[in-house]
Amino acid sequence: xxxxxxxxxxxxxxxxxxxxxxxxxxxxxxxxxxxxxxxxxxxxxxxxxxxxxxxxxxxxxxxxxxxxxxxxxxxxxxxxxxxxxxxxxxxxxxxxxxxxxxxxxxxxxxxxxxxxxxxxxxxxxxxxxxxxxxxxxxxxxxxxxxxxxxxxxxxxxxxxxxxxxxxxxxxxxxxxxxxxxxxxxxxxxxxxxxxxxxxxxxxxxxxxxxxxxxxxxxxxxxxxxxxxxxxxxxxxxxxxxxxxxxxxxxxxxxxxxxxxxxxxxxxxxxxxxxxxxxxxxxxxxxxxxxxxxx
Numbered sequence: 652x653x654x655x656x657x658x659x660x661x662x663x664x665x666x667x668x669x670x671x672x673x674x675x676x677x678x679x680x681x682x683x684x685x686x687x688x689x690x691x692x693x694x695x696x697x698x699x700x701x702x703x704x705x706x707x708x709x710x711x712x713x714x715x716x717x718x719x720x721x722x723x724x725x726x727x728x729x730x731x732x733x734x735x736x737x738x739x740x741x742x743x744x745x746x747x748x749x750x751x752x753x754x755x756x757x758x759x760x761x762x763x764x765x766x767x768x769x770x771x772x773x774x775x776x777x778x779x780x781x782x783x784x785x786x787x788x789x790x791x792x793x794x795x796x797x798x799x800x801x802x803x804x805x806x807x808x809x810x811x812x813x814x815x816x817x818x819x820x821x822x823x824x825x826x827x828x829x830x831x832x833x834x835x836x837x838x839x840x841x842x843x844x845x846x847x848x849x850x851x852x853x854x855x856x857x858x859x860x861x862x863x864x865x866x867x868x869x870x871x872x873x874x875x876x877x878x879x880x881x882x883x884x885x886x887x888x889x890x891x892x893x894x895x896x897x898x899x900x901x902x903x904x905x906x907x908x909x910x911x912x913x914x915x916x917x918x919x920x921x922x923x924x925x926x927x928x929x930x931x932x933x934x935x936x937x938x939x940x941x942x943x944x945x
Contacts, residue, residue: 655681661788663820669854670820676708676852677817680749683709687716691730695738703890707851710734710742711778714749718775722753744884747771751778751810770922773806773930777844780810789818789829796837802927805840809877812844821854827866842870843934846877851884853894860901875941876934878902879914886911903944913940 655677658664679701686697686709694713701709717730733739734746747768754775784791795811798804812830819825830841849855849863867874878898885895891907899910917936921929 657817657820660785662818663822663825666820666822669822672854673817673820673852675705679705679708680712680715683712684716685712687713687730687734691716691720691728692733694734699738704892706890707742707745707884707888710739711745711749711752714746715752717746718750718753741888742884743768743771744774744880744887747774748778748781748810751775751780752782754779769925770918770930770933772925773927776803776806777810777813777847780807780844781814782810783807784811784814785817789815792829793833796833796841799834799837799840802931806927806930808837808840809844809847812841812846812877813848814844815841816845816848816852816854821849821852821859823855823859823863823866826863839870839873842867842874843877843880846874846879847881847884848877850878850881850895850898852881853892855894855898857897857901860898864902871945872938872941875902875945876937879910879937879941882907883911883914903941905944913937913944916940 654660655674657670657674662670664670682701683698687694690697691713694717698706698709698713713734714731717734720728720730731746731750735743739746751774780795783795787795792811792815796808799808815826815829819829826845830838830845833841845863845867849860855863864871864874882895882899885891886907896907899905899907903910914937917940918933921933
């Protein structure tokens with residue numbers, strides 16, 4: 652699985668524990684994609700065999716395949732619908748992100764809408780940004796951060812921030828340096844993606860979380876918003892790893908379930924809208940929540 656090998660991709664390899672953890676996540680993504688190829692009609696039994704903490708990454712990979720299949724069949728396969736049904740509803744964040752991987756090489760603004768999750772649908776653009784920088788590596792970052800004033804582009808840039816978590820093997824200092832090299836208008840959105848990855852994918856202890864918060868400097872609210880997204884995604888699955896709970900305690904002095912609940916409160920009155928403006932407002936509200944609880 653060369654795609655998951657950090658040395659092959661040109662990512663940081665001098666942090667062996669973090670490298671091993673993040674490469675495992677990448678392999679789980681690939682495994683989920685491969686399982687979906689042959690099990691797309693009934694994907695959940697096969698995905699259930701993945702380790703609990705890796706299953707979300709497998710659903711993300713399966714969603715990439717579902718997105719590709721639905722695009723190829725003009726939606727007739729309903730592969731995404733099948734994946735979101737039943738057990739898949741616990742991984743709705745990851746499924747929307749995974750669909751974005753299918754969009755990365757294409758000029759398609761958004762996949763088939765999912766009416767039940769109008770706000771989360773924009774995570775597909777986050778997924779597209781992640782794939783863009785994960786595949787092309789750090790050399791792509793500056794170009795990927797172009798036009799940061801556009802709201803759709805901001806969602807995609809956040810995905811590039813998540814990719815930096817893997818590129819730099821969860822090193823706050825390395826991430827801060829990478830972000831310092833791009834258009835300053837894009838930096839807050841990169842930090843948002845970094846936050847999501849830190850609390851979902853893991854790689855930090857309590858000291859590391861505090862170092863990450865300090866590294867974000869004036870962009871702490873954006874980092875914190877992303878952290879809340881990552882915590883909420885884990886909490887929805889019912890499987891909250893220690894690193895996710897630790898992030899909630901260290902950064903927000905609360906439990907993961909309570910922190911996840913803040914994302915629901917911030918979405919009140921917005922969860923019926925499919926516009927990018929509502930997604931942007933949701934994140935803005937969460938930034939205020941971060942500042943009020945730190």
